[in-house]
Amino acid sequence: MTVHRGPVPTADDGEPRFSTWTGKARGWALRRLPPDKLLPEDQPSYVSSWIYVFGMGAVAAFAYILGSGAVLALNGPTWFHASAFGRFINSTHLWSVELFFMFMVIHLWGKFWMAAWRGGRVLTWITGMLAFVVSIVTAFTGYLLQTNFDSQWIAFQAKDALNAVGVGAWFNVADLGQILMWHITLLPLAVAAIVALHVVLVRMHGVVPPLEAAASDAQLRSTAPNPATESEDTK
């Protein structure tokens, strides 16, 4: 392990020079996402539009889904199927999912017609698409957990398709316990990880400007050129 006494050594351009993998990782992360970009104090004026609200609306709905889902999981089905308050929380869990999907779809429409993959934002677009697809699978497992004839009907309609593509053993829609575990552990973790990566990528590249914004717009020019992202931004 390298022990530094005194100031951190720097390269000719003033950038800190790290010798350990932890230091190099920190340097890489700081170049990619400096704290003022991760938690900015202001946004360009074009963000002052309702169409930019729906992404964060979807994140807010997702936060409620996770919170209400945790309450449902901790209290169990005899609570959320039998008691009035349990049924209420169960219903708000469903309705926050409805809001999550509605906000996500409006966000998708807005970004599609804004060509939001511009300016090196391809991975942001792809993670958004992945979040949508994995959310659909998560919501599907939620419908399978109603423990009524509706969920039985959905499961037995879906099983042949899932068996045909060879995932029936690991994703057996007729196995309530297995689907419950998918719904409350793996899939929420996957959605949360993808959404977190999506938001971090938005912070790294900035909010996409409208199509009509001129390339000479002062708000679109970085005050301090970032060599780590400059090559990607010109793609």
Add this chain to the structure above:
Amino acid sequence: MLGIRQADAGMPDTGIYFQWGDFLIQFGNLVVIATMVVLFILALVLPFPGRRSRK
């Protein structure tokens, strides 16, 4: 007959359906889609509060 009502057995209500030729949609799904379209249009045309005071 089994002697129990559909709702008592946990059977979902079949709901209301609209059909135009080959296109068939359940009323609830149509409401959700229409709401999304309305919200999308409103988001484009409604002014955002405090817009002029922003940088």
